[in-house]
Amino acid sequence: NAGVTQTPKFRILKIGQSMTLQCTQDMNHNYMYWYRQDPGMGLKLIYYSVGAGITDKGEVPNGYNVSRSTTEDFPLRLELAAPSQTSVYFCASTDRGTDTQYFGPGTRLTVL
């Protein structure tokens, strides 16, 4: 089982550029999440989805967009990258039977 996969692993963006962070899970989980992790801070929830076609904002959604067209995929889009979005981004999915969250390996993004 691949679990939760994320691409790319690293990316450097210029201010104002756009990009999509990809996230895929093969565990048939309905619930998926995007977090960012800044130095010295806990993981902060950006967006989450409870199933295909359903998404909602988390604690820090500004500057991001998501979509969920399939159960497997939950991409995160940055439209106009800003230095404040320099962070490590983690995608996760939840097994609702056990409430266990499974995390992807993360994407380290730097905006210069």
Add this chain to the structure above:
Amino acid sequence: ILNVEQSPQSLHVQEGDSTNFTCSFPSSNFYALHWYRWETAKSPEALFVMTLNGDEKKKGRISATLNTKEGYSYLYIKGSQPEDSATYLCAFQTGANNLFFGTGTRLTVIP
């Protein structure tokens, strides 16, 4: 925004020592408490999900307890080994989708 506090922030112990750390969270709107182990350059790995007051969970040398009435959970590691070196995260869950993470306790086990 809910406050989840973990202490200590970091900890160095000798191999073979037992240790414990604390996660404090609000005592209202409790749904679940999660513990994760997070090694450098890897992703968080779930250790325990605890839902009931008085819960005790164990996985090998690692165990955890939960007190939802007073809002704290303890994680214990018995006989620490160098491979236990990691950051231990807790997350307080208020509902199906709301997890609030602490900043973690960074454990270093010295051989």
